[in-house]
Amino acid sequence: MSNLITSLVIPAIRMLTSREKIMTVRLDNREEILSVENEEDLRKLNFIKKSAGILVVDETTDPEEILEDLEVKLCAWFDSRIVHPDYLFLKGVGVVAIAENAYLLDVLLGAPLVEVKEISGRVQDKIVIVTGGAQGFGGGIAELLYAQGANVVIADLNEEAGVKITTALNATMQTNKAFFVKANVSDPESVEAMIAATVNYFGGLDVIISNAGILRAGGLDEMSPEVFSLMTDVNYKGYFLCAKYAAAIMKVQARFRENYYTDIIQINSKSGLKGSNRNFAYAGGKFGGIGLTQSFAMELMPHRIKVNSVCPGNFFEGPLWSDPEKGLFVQYLKAGKVPGAKTIEDVKAFYEAQVPAGRGCRVIDVVRAIFYIIEQEYETGQAVPVTGGQNMLN
Ligand SMILES: NC(=O)c1ccc[n+]([C@@H]2O[C@H](COP(=O)([O-])OP(=O)(O)OC[C@H]3O[C@@H](n4cnc5c(N)ncnc54)[C@H](O)[C@@H]3O)[C@@H](O)[C@H]2O)c1
Known part of the structure; x- marks a missing residue:
């Protein structure tokens, strides 16, 4: 009951x-x-x-x-x-x-009256879950959607970073709120509990952004079956679990309100559109994600649930690339992956030169695609590239 x-x-x-x-x-x-x-x-x-x-x-x-x-x-x-x-x-x-x-x-429910800022944002009072929302793309997406009025649930394995960003958002004293849930997207019980916590706290669910993802690069000689399974569990199965439990709530909302649209959005990658050398575990899971998006879209559009992926290019300014100790720039410099590169700047310049727009993807670029998806009622099942021209659709 x-x-x-x-x-x-x-x-x-x-x-x-x-x-x-x-x-x-x-x-x-x-x-x-x-x-x-x-x-x-x-x-x-x-x-x-x-x-x-x-x-x-x-x-x-x-x-x-x-x-x-x-x-x-x-x-x-x-x-x-x-x-x-x-x-x-x-x-x-x-x-x-x-x-x-x-x-x-x-x-x-008993909280004191305090001075709050009334805003009128693009996603005002929508209820949005961002998985992997404690840092990186997810953290930035959570911040920008919150700034545009969304009630944001930050769901992440990393409790310390998740609570920190949630507290910072709530300190802005807007009428919308942020809420942290510790969740592991590869665990069905945890995802079900994340959705239940959201419904119990805000009353429903309008948008889920399946963003949590991990990358462990490696060719066939290096990739262990265990690491392959871990990546597939987080990047591929995690998206299935988010869609499964989110759709159940979204269907109820569609049943009780005419013309009400909701969104399941996967943060995919340009590696979901084109193979990635010595990075097949990641690219394979991301390609699979697009298959899920297209199939979920067909199943769920009768319930006015749109399902789309966003495929960002490399987020050079985020921790995956720029972390001073573990970031890919440092790793590639040490591994001599970029011929002639002597500094991190050299490695960065090499990668930036591969993008027609001449720079890495930023959070705002991804969020603009998210707004397009949410505001559009006549589109579903798409993989929206946000790659500065690095990947062009056929
Ligand atoms: N960084 C890039 O260049 C880039 C480019 C294209 C797409 N992406 C995609 O964007 C998404 C976010 O990547 P990022 O670079 O911001 O990553 P990140 O490593 O900076 O952040 C990922 C977050 O997900 C959380 N997380 C990891 N496993 C989890 C799990 N099982 N359950 C819940 N939370 C978990 C981590 O704690 C972390 O807070 C990923 O899906 C990634 O594939 C990243």
């Missing part, structure tokens, strides 16, 4: 209580709420204001019947009022708070 509350009832409530604007909702099932018997007692709880609008749902055992009861009651509610209820009370399950944004949601 609690699984169905998260995977069905909460995302449905988010859609059913929304009129023009899509709401942010959260289930609160603290002990003191679970023991409440009726609306009168609920109103005695100290965080509930006297003027709060409460709608009581009578059916609380069968999730489909909860929703039927709710649909009828919400119709009656909106017949006589313009504003949505502040809380839905489901006896023995908890209270679902409903608000225009994540800050107001916190206030409804």
